Amino acid sequence: MPAEEGIERVAESGLLPVIEIPDGADPIALVDVLTHAGLPCVEITLRTPGALAAIETIRRVRPDVVLLAGTVVTVSQVDAALDAGAGILISPGFAPAVVDHALEREATIVPGVCTPTEIEMGLARGLETFKFFPAEAGGGVPYVAALAGPYRGVRFIPTGGIDATNVAGYLKLTNVLACGGSWMVAPRLVAEGDLETVGRLTAEAVGVARQARSATAQAV
Numbered sequence: 001m002p003a004e005e006g007i008e009r010v011a012e013s014g015l016l017p018v019i020e021i022p023d024g025a026d027p028i029a030l031v032d033v034l035t036h037a038g039l040p041c042v043e044i045t046l047r048t049p050g051a052l053a054a055i056e057t058i059r060r061v062r063p064d065v066v067l068l069a070g071t072v073v074t075v076s077q078v079d080a081a082l083d084a085g086a087g088i089l090i091s092p093g094f095a096p097a098v099v100d101h102a103l104e105r106e107a108t109i110v111p112g113v114c115t116p117t118e119i120e121m122g123l124a125r126g127l128e129t130f131k132f133f134p135a136e137a138g139g140g141v142p143y144v145a146a147l148a149g150p151y152r153g154v155r156f157i158p159t160g161g162i163d164a165t166n167v168a169g170y171l172k173l174t175n176v177l178a179c180g181g182s183w184m185v186a187p188r189l190v191a192e193g194d195l196e197t198v199g200r201l202t203a204e205a206v207g208v209a210r211q212a213r214s215a216t217a218q219a220v
Helices: 003-013 027-036 051-061 075-084 096-104 116-123 140-147 167-171 187-192 195-219
Strands: 015-019 041-045 066-070 088-090 108-110 129-132 155-158 179-181
Touching: 003 015, 003 041, 003 066, 003 088, 003 108, 015 195, 027 041, 027 051, 027 195, 041 051, 051 066, 051 075, 066 075, 075 088, 075 096, 096 108, 108 129, 116 129, 140 155, 140 167, 155 179, 167 179, 167 195, 187 195
Parallel strands: 015 041, 015 179, 041 066, 066 088, 088 108, 129 155
Antiparallel strands: none
């Protein structure tokens, strides 16, 4: 699917599960549990050896899933993730060489920002969607809310320190596209194959996201 459509589907979900794929994990079983619970989008981080193979498998077997590659920090990872089938790239920071290479390949990249300067570096390149990282350590909900003043039209995917206890606060902000998090797909749960718990936590998170977004819509 077009990357623009993928971004909007992430926005509709309100949540982006950030997944580390351990050796031996079944990415299709995991994706199916998430989709069944209401999350048809996944970010596979490039922090484990099996990440690219998992991206390839998901793209081949579940082409309708919105598939993002995360922790893209080098130019070579841009190429590897795109060649594996990732539709959208996510970076923890703003590395000009990485962002520029992705744009040269006409790929959609969501770079990480934590300061106005980084946001403006992205705006100069025509970007309007950014990962805000690390969200909680970087200022949390008040900081993201303050960014709406000077940067109207810019949308953020806060990630880092977000869980079931604080996600609603972010999702009530009109400049938050979605929240990234791993509490519903914690590495231990994925490694142990505890998909029942993954499904339960994901369904609960989806419920919280819908309630928060509904409250925002009513307030507007």
